[in-house]
Amino acid sequence: MDRIYLDNAATTSLDSVVLEAMMPFLTEKFGNPSSIYSYGRETKMAIENARKSVAKLLNASPGEIFFTSGGTESTNTAVTAAIRDLGCKHIITSPLEHHATLHTVEHMAHFGLATLSFVKLTDKGHIDLNHLEELLAGSKERSLVTLMHANNEIGNLLKIKAVGELCKKYDAIFHSDTVQTVGHYPFDLKKLHIHFINGAGHKFHGPKGVGILYVNENITIKPYINGGAQERNMRAGTENMYGIVGFAKALEIATARYDEDSQYIKGLKTYMAEQLVANFPGIIFNGDTNGSSLYTVLNVSFPMTERSDMLLFNLDMAGICVSGGSACTSGANSVSHVIKAIYNGQAADMVPIRFSFSRHNKKEEIDTVIEKLKELV
Numbered sequence: 001m002d003r004i005y006l007d008n009a010a011t012t013s014l015d016s017v018v019l020e021a022m023m024p025f026l027t028e029k030f031g032n033p034s035s036i037y038s039y040g041r042e043t044k045m046a047i048e049n050a051r052k053s054v055a056k057l058l059n060a061s062p063g064e065i066f067f068t069s070g071g072t073e074s075t076n077t078a079v080t081a082a083i084r085d086l087g088c089k090h091i092i093t094s095p096l097e098h099h100a101t102l103h104t105v106e107h108m109a110h111f112g113l114a115t116l117s118f119v120k121l122t123d124k125g126h127i128d129l130n131h132l133e134e135l136l137a138g139s140k141e142r143s144l145v146t147l148m149h150a151n152n153e154i155g156n157l158l159k160i161k162a163v164g165e166l167c168k169k170y171d172a173i174f175h176s177d178t179v180q181t182v183g184h185y186p187f188d189l190k191k192l193h194i195h196f197i198n199g200a201g202h203k204f205h206g207p208k209g210v211g212i213l214y215v216n217e218n219i220t221i222k223p224y225i226n227g228g229a230q231e232r233n234m235r236a237g238t239e240n241m242y243g244i245v246g247f248a249k250a251l252e253i254a255t256a257r258y259d260e261d262s263q264y265i266k267g268l269k270t271y272m273a274e275q276l277v278a279n280f281p282g283i284i285f286n287g288d289t290n291g292s293s294l295y296t297v298l299n300v301s302f303p304m305t306e307r308s309d310m311l312l313f314n315l316d317m318a319g320i321c322v323s324g325g326s327a328c329t330s331g332a333n334s335v336s337h338v339i340k341a342i343y344n345g346q347a348a349d350m351v352p353i354r355f356s357f358s359r360h361n362k363k364e365e366i367d368t369v370i371e372k373l374k375e376l377v
Contacts (some may be wrong), residue, residue, distance in 0.1 A: 003319045004365045009152055009180065009297050009356035010323060014246075015205040021249040022207065025242040033239050034230065043241050050248035054212060057255050058182070060189040066213045066231050067244050071179035072100040073224070074198030074213035075146075078175040079104045081221035082144040082195075083114050086173050089141035092117045094127055095341040096151050101177055102337075105146065114144070124288040125156050125342040132163065136170035143170065148177040149197075150184075153338040153354055154287030155297030157181075164193035173219075179203055180294060182212070183254040184262070195219055199251075201243065205358070206250030210243030261359045266295040268357045268366065275370045276300055280377060286339060286352055296357050301339075301350035307377055308351045314376050315353075320369055323354050 005013075025046065031039025033047055047067070055062040068074045079101070082088040091105045091114045109116040117135050120128040127147060136143055145167050150157050160176055167174040175196040178187075182197070183204025189197070195216045202208040215221060221234075228236035254261075273290075276283055286299040302308045312324050324336070335347045355369075 003321060004369060005321045006355045006357065006361065006365070006369065007321045007323050008358040008361075009203075009294075009354065011202045011208065012205045012358050013360065014207060015250060015253060017253060018206055018246045018249045022242040022246040025245055029241075033241065034228075043239075047239055047241065047244050050244045053248040054251055057251050058187045058189050058214065059191075060214055061217055063232075064189075064214050064217050066215060066234050067239065067247070068198075068211045068213050068235060069209055069240070070202075070211035071098075071177065071198045071200040074196075074211050075100040075175070075177055076104050077213055077221075077224035078196035078198070078215075079108065079144065079146060080224055081215075082146075082173045082175065083108055085221045086144075086195075086219060087142045088114065088144035088173050090115050090117065090139045090143040092119055092132065092135050092139075092143050092145045092147075092172075094119050094121065094147055096121070096125065096154075096156075096338050097146070097148055098152055098177055098179070099337075101146055101148070115141075119147070121342060124291065125151070125154055125286070126288060126292070127158060127163070129159065129162060129166070133166055133170075136166060136172055139170070143172040144175065145172050146175040146177070148180070150178075150180040150294045150297075151287065151338060152180050153297075153336060153352075154299045154342065155180075155289070155294035156287045157292045157294065159292075160194070161192060168193040179211075180296075183251055184258075184294070184296060186255065186258060189214060189216075199247075201247040201250055204250055204254040207243045207246040210240050210247045212247070257359070262295055264359060265357045265361075268361055268363065269295060269298050269355075271363060272298055272355060272357075272366045272369075273300075275366060279370055279374060284350065286342065298355045298357075299352060300355070301347075301352045302377055304349045304351055305377075311351050311353065311376060315369075315372065318372050318376075320372060323356075324352055 031043045033044040051062045055065045108114045120131040178197040179200045182199030197214045200211040225236045282303045284301045339347045
């Protein structure tokens with residue numbers, strides 16, 4: 001049975017061209033970048049070339065790009081630095097953030113390192129910018145605003161430029177979790193008022209276990225991980241050599257293909273939404289599906305029935321890979337924190353499914369999934 005993979009917001013397949021770029025560093029170019037002899041120098045040069053490439057693609061300076069193990073480490077570093085090094089004593093975030101953010105800010109609040117405020121949501125699950133301004137204006141201490149650029153479950157996009165301008169107005173530090181958008185949208189960091197963004201290679205056909213943290217050159221922070229001079233004294237630990245090379249290559253390919261791929265993938269999302277509406281009365285799309293939303297993500301809730309209760313499990317048995325954005329995908333009735341937040345906790349009678357697409361998906365796969373859903377629901 002051929003599997004149908006529609007969970008690209010969780011991870012994408014590794015591009016063969018990216019693997020090809022990584023292979024020399026998995027084989028003969030094995031030197032430690034911190035070594036002074038030629039084996040080390042050639043790997044060090046590969047890292048710096050990757051850094052220059054990533055910086056150019058995001059319109060940043062090479063000195064602002066730091067390689068990490070992924071989005072989670074990057075978020076932890078940014079939040080910790082804002083509190084410890086940049087004088088932020090108040091954190092403003094949203095209930096929709098990835099747990100990498102939520103658990104980190106809750107940890108800070110738990111230990112009394114900062115107070116925590118949650119910005120209100122609009123009826124479509126967007127950040128209420130008026131409330132954000134109220135929170136910033138009312139804060140007696142410097143704030144850290146940490147809001148994701150695109151939600152990984154429902155796909156809603158943040159008005160990142162507008163939030164940056166509010167942060168500028170109130171002298172706040174701004175971190176955006178851009179894991180779902182780096183590699184999927186063009187960035188011009190010189191035109192944004194932003195202090196930190198992060199990326200993860202596996203979201204755009206690069207390798208797992210490698211990411212970036214952008215640190216605006218106008219701020220100075222201390223390392224999050226200590227014990228070595230790697231990443232210009234900013235991140236101790238031997239570099240993930242082949243991961244870094246792969247990240248840069250994947251971002252280069254994603255940027256070059258953006259126009260073509262984004263149109264194609266958006267077409268798949270639209271087609272699937274139309275087929276779902278035509279075949280399943282009573283479904284609800286979660287988030288701002290037809291508005292300001294990721295072109296890669298479609299989140300839909302089926303009414304809870306005896307048949308739909310085990311939907312994720314049964315789709316998996318049929319070789320269809322999707323997610324519920326749920327902590328437990330065994331079929332147990334557990335709705336994610338994001339879905340609960342946008343419905344004020346009133347989400348027990350729905351079965352949310354996230355379909356997320358890549359350039360490798362085809363219309364025929366969507367037709368197959370719709371037919372299988374008809375059987376199951």
